[in-house]
Amino acid sequence: MAARTQKAKPVRRTRPVAPTRRRLWLMYPPRLIREPLIWRLSGKFHIVTNIRQASVTDEIGIVCLELQGGQADVKASIHWLEKQGVNVEPVEISVVES
Amino acid sequence: MEKHSGYMQALRCRECGREYPLTATHVCEFDFGPLEVVYDYNRIKKSLTREVIQSRPKSMWRYRELLPVANGPTIGLEVGFTPLIKADRLAKRLGVREVWIKNDAVNYPTLSFKDRVVSVALSRARELGFDTVACASTGNLANSVAANAAAAGLKAYVFIPTDLESGKIINSLIYGANVIGIKGHYDEVNRLCAEIAGKFDWAFVNVNMRPYYAEGSKSMGYEIVEQLNWKVPKHTVVCMASGSLLTKIHKSYQEFIQLGLAPGTDYKIHGAQATGCSPISTAQKAGLDFFKPVKPDTIAKSLAIGTPADGFYALKVMKDTGGAAEDVSDDELRESIRLLAETEGIFAETAGGVTVGVARKLIASGAIPEEDSLVLCITGNGLKTLDAVSGHVGQPREIRPSLREFEALVAAEARPIKA
Numbered sequence: 001m002a003a004r005t006q007k008a009k010p011v012r013r014t015r016p017v018a019p020t021r022r023r024l025w026l027m028y029p030p031r032l033i034r035e036p037l038i039w040r041l042s043g044k045f046h047i048v049t050n051i052r053q054a055s056v057t058d059e060i061g062i063v064c065l066e067l068q069g070g071q072a073d074v075k076a077s078i079h080w081l082e083k084q085g086v087n088v089e090p091v092e093i094s095v096v097e098s
Numbered sequence: 099m100e101k102h103s104g105y106m107q108a109l110r111c112r113e114c115g116r117e118y119p120l121t122a123t124h125v126c127e128f129d130f131g132p133l134e135v136v137y138d139y140n141r142i143k144k145s146l147t148r149e150v151i152q153s154r155p156k157s158m159w160r161y162r163e164l165l166p167v168a169n170g171p172t173i174g175l176e177v178g179f180t181p182l183i184k185a186d187r188l189a190k191r192l193g194v195r196e197v198w199i200k201n202d203a204v205n206y207p208t209l210s211f212k213d214r215v216v217s218v219a220l221s222r223a224r225e226l227g228f229d230t231v232a233c234a235s236t237g238n239l240a241n242s243v244a245a246n247a248a249a250a251g252l253k254a255y256v257f258i259p260t261d262l263e264s265g266k267i268i269n270s271l272i273y274g275a276n277v278i279g280i281k282g283h284y285d286e287v288n289r290l291c292a293e294i295a296g297k298f299d300w301a302f303v304n305v306n307m308r309p310y311y312a313e314g315s316k317s318m319g320y321e322i323v324e325q326l327n328w329k330v331p332k333h334t335v336v337c338m339a340s341g342s343l344l345t346k347i348h349k350s351y352q353e354f355i356q357l358g359l360a361p362g363t364d365y366k367i368h369g370a371q372a373t374g375c376s377p378i379s380t381a382q383k384a385g386l387d388f389f390k391p392v393k394p395d396t397i398a399k400s401l402a403i404g405t406p407a408d409g410f411y412a413l414k415v416m417k418d419t420g421g422a423a424e425d426v427s428d429d430e431l432r433e434s435i436r437l438l439a440e441t442e443g444i445f446a447e448t449a450g451g452v453t454v455g456v457a458r459k460l461i462a463s464g465a466i467p468e469e470d471s472l473v474l475c476i477t478g479n480g481l482k483t484l485d486a487v488s489g490h491v492g493q494p495r496e497i498r499p500s501l502r503e504f505e506a507l508v509a510a511e512a513r514p515i516k517a
Contacts, residue, residue, distance in 0.1 A: 022293075023130055027391055027405075053113075053129050060390055064130050078289070087391050088285075090292035091130045092305050093407040094340050096234040096259070096284065098400035 020071045023091035028061030045073045104168040105142050109133040122306040133309045135166045143357050158317035166310040167221045173250045174217020176206050178317050182325035187441040194461050196471035208245050209479035210238040216246050218314035223301030230300045234291035244275035259287050315343045319350025323360050330365050333472035335457045337370045337449045338378050339401045341412030348415045369423040370456035372396035378409045382423035397428045397486045398448040422465040426455035432490050445480030
């Protein structure tokens with residue numbers, strides 16, 4: 001008996017999205033230094049976080065962070081961090097000069 | 099990779115010391131620290147002497163071994179060697195023995211010190227095979243990239259915030275650059291430009307070309323030393339936006355001393371900011387080695403960088419040299435622009451007012467002793483920031499076309515004022 005072949009259902013494909021990579025400096029004001037914001041960020045958005053440098057004093061917390069993910073997720077992550085009160089700059093910092 | 103890289107050896111991370119090839123790249127892949135050009139000083143010492151320098155044309159390229167190009171400059175050959183003026187009338191008003199003005203308000207071709215960094219960045223960009231150059235700017239940098247690219251036949255993209263004054267936009271459009279206005283807050287414009295720089299294969303002068311670009315500032319320091327008859331000045335006052343110029347002036351003095359072109363001596367480099375955007379001077383005065391970002395609010399737009407990229411390094415230079423930092427209000431900087439103009443005939447942009455105003459405060463506080471000599475670095479021309487002083491310089495007095503009326507006006511002025 002010939003094997004019954006079942007016609008495969010067409011799989012709905014989404015257009016592959018190239019991951020976006022952003023290299024950022026995060027600057028935390030003193031009131032946010034104890035908050036686990038990067039952990040919360042990973043839970044909230046589908047992104048990969050990668051810390052490259054960090055420095056914490058009583059006055060400021062500075063984290064050099066690489067974010068990787070879909071463009072919308074990366075953009076939303078940056079927006080969420082800023083909403084919490086973190087200053088977010090590209091790793092180049094002052095791209096716009098006089 | 100080029101076969102010949104001149105006197106450059108590598109790019110090195112300022113944080114971890116890892117080295118990279120001399121390509122168009124700007125941050126360390128390991129810790130994202132900024133990269134800086136490393137030179138072969140032993141070879142430079144054998145070929146660069148005072149005599150060699152003095153035999154060359156009077157431009158910033160007379161120090162070419164210490165600038166990051168492999169095969170010599172191709173763009174901006176006339177840039178630099180601006181006047182160093184002994185400012186006796188200003189010294190008297192400031193109450194100090196001797197003042198020198200390094201006047202980049204007359205730098206060629208766009209009347210600011212940015213022509214130095216841009217001519218280096220574009221010369222190096224051409225060596226690396228780029229045909230398109232770009233920058234994001236609110237003023238002097240845009241003008242300089244547009245003008246120097248036009249003269250070199252390179253395609254230029256200039257990104258600006260849309261709310262920029264029309265005069266500044268015209269100063270870039272006139273050279274035929276592609277000027278793109280971006281709607282949005284400064285932070286968004288900044289991030290988008292970093293993204294564009296990462297995506298397009300262009301020479302973005304202050305992003306992927308930054309290690310080369312920043313080195314151009316050193317030429318201001320070399321010229322100061324040569325024009326002071328090969329002496330490093332005791333005090334130098336430098337305005338700070340990103341803080342890069344201050345660190346590079348320090349590097350230039352160090353290099354000249356190391357190469358034996360100037361005798362070793364103690365010197366202090368002082369930093370100047372506007373109070374409305376003073377993250378570095380605030381940190382220095384508080385004795386901190388880091389700064390807190392601020393939202394700029396000052397008429398000194400060319401210094402309005404709230405998160406200065408080289409702030410940490412500028413603080414270190416001031417600490418290492420024993421320099422101080424100070425800041426001045428918008429009213430104080432306007433007054434200082436007038437003081438410089440009225441005493442020396444030099445019309446500086448707002449950043450120049452900041453430098454003069456801060457020098458005055460540092461002399462008053464004793465940070466610069468009155469028996470010492472100092473150099474003030476003036477970085478741009480007042481014709482570019484007329485709005486900042488408009489309404490603060492008085493009005494012309496009007497008369498009818500009558501000699502009698504003019505004589506009456508002169509007589510009124512000559513009349514002694516009664517107490």
